[in-house]
Amino acid sequence: MTINPDLQGRSYPAAEVYDVGREKIREFARAVKATHPAHFDVAAAEALGHSDLVAPPTFAIIVAQRADAQLIEDPDSGIDFSRVVHADQRFTHHRPIIAGDRLVAELHVDGVRAMGGGAMITTRSEIFALAPGDATDAAGVREPVATTTSSILVRGEGQ
Amino acid sequence: MNVNIAELAVGQDIGSRSITVTRTDLVKYAGASSDFNPIHWNEAFATGVGLPGVIAHGMFTMGAAVQLVTDWAGDPAAVVDFQTRFTKPVPVADTTGTPEAGAVIEVSGAIGALDVDAGTARVDLTVLSSAQKVLVKAQAVVRVA
Numbered sequence: 577m578t579i580n581p582d583l584q585g586r587s588y589p590a591a592e593v594y595d596v597g598r599e600k601i602r603e604f605a606r607a608v609k610a611t612h613p614a615h616f617d618v619a620a621a622e623a624l625g626h627s628d629l630v631a632p633p634t635f636a637i638i639v640a641q642r643a644d645a646q647l648i649e650d651p652d653s654g655i656d657f658s659r660v661v662h663a664d665q666r667f668t669h670h671r672p673i674i675a676g677d678r679l680v681a682e683l684h685v686d687g688v689r690a691m692g693g694g695a696m697i698t699t700r701s702e703i704f705a706l707a708p709g710d711a712t713d714a715a716g717v718r719e720p721v722a723t724t725t726s727s728i729l730v731r732g733e734g735q
Numbered sequence: 736m737n738v739n740i741a742e743l744a745v746g747q748d749i750g751s752r753s754i755t756v757t758r759t760d761l762v763k764y765a766g767a768s769s770d771f772n773p774i775h776w777n778e779a780f781a782t783g784v785g786l787p788g789v790i791a792h793g794m795f796t797m798g799a800a801v802q803l804v805t806d807w808a809g810d811p812a813a814v815v816d817f818q819t820r821f822t823k824p825v826p827v828a829d830t831t832g833t834p835e836a837g838a839v840i841e842v843s844g845a846i847g848a849l850d851v852d853a854g855t856a857r858v859d860l861t862v863l864s865s866a867q868k869v870l871v872k873a874q875a876v877v878r879v880a
Contacts, residue, residue, distance in 0.1 A: 600767075607767035608798035609754060612805050614812075624810045633805065633814040633875070634798035638768055657772070658784060662793040666818035672811070 579654045579695035579730055584688040588646045590680035593706065594639045598675045601629045608632055621674075631673035637665070640701040640724040643681035647699060655697070655730055663696065663727040670720045678706045679721060686725070693732020700725045738808060738879040743846055743856055749807045751843035754799050755836035756791055756827050764795040778829065790824040791838065796869055797821075800842045800862045804875045807844070807858070815855065816876035825864045840864045847874060854878055 605615035613620035614630045687698035704718035773780040827837035847859035862870035
């Protein structure tokens with residue numbers, strides 16, 4: 577199966593809302609062996625000027641990989657998930673992710689490059705927070721929270 | 736701890752740490768991140784796709800490595816940008832039922848650049864496992880006072 581070269585330039589609009597919960601921040605922080613109290617203790621986060629628990633610097637990967645799944649699972653993409661290797665990753669935070677945030681991600685396919693029998697695919701997720709009380713992002717005001725970029729190598733047969 | 740840019744110099748060491756990794760840690764990371772790719776928890780599947788065995792999620796290594804920076808900065812929100820390339824997998828041996836680590840990741844950091852106008856410092860991380868560089872161009876930009 578080959579990667580569809582027309583993927584480049586494609587984008588997927590913001591889909592379901594991701595609600596950032598305190599326990600998820602604590603669970604993710606433990607999973608990356610983070611010990612900073614701002615991930616666990618609301619008073620410690622407030623002492624640093626945050627309104628609630630602060631997510632670790634790579635927490636946005638949860639939202640970004642959920643957005644990426646739209647592309648990987650798109651039958652039209654030609655991507656075999658079992659042949660995917662993560663090649664690089666970047667997080668640019670416009671502001672920290674805080675417990676209580678309601679996030680959506682817009683996915684953009686910025687690059688598709690053939691490599692041997694496989695391909696290197698670069699995606700970018702623009703992650704926004706919805707205004708409080710906004711049920712969907714349809715007409716709401718969205719605050720930019722993070723931009724993540726990721727390259728995956730889809731290995732060709734025999735690679 | 737608050738970091739003052741006037742007290743920083745390019746090349747300055749920010750410290751180092753050793754991170755032990757077990758198969759249980761990978762299962763925890765899989766659950767926490769919702770990344771259930773079986774190469775991170777199923778030996779037969781991993782070897783079946785040509786890997787030496789179960790390997791750590793690149794994002795586990797990246798996420799654990801940045802903790803050195805977070806703790807140095809004093810506020811996780813100070814890390815405004817963080818990037819890396821994944822160059823080598825980190826195989827994690829099955830040490831279930833023993834107190835042994837399945838792999839050890841060694842992280843050290845140094846100031847790579849200072850931007851006084853932006854009020855940021857770039858920390859360059861060196862991340863090794865079994866004496867091999869597993870992350871390359873691992874750079875965190877930190878807002879400093």
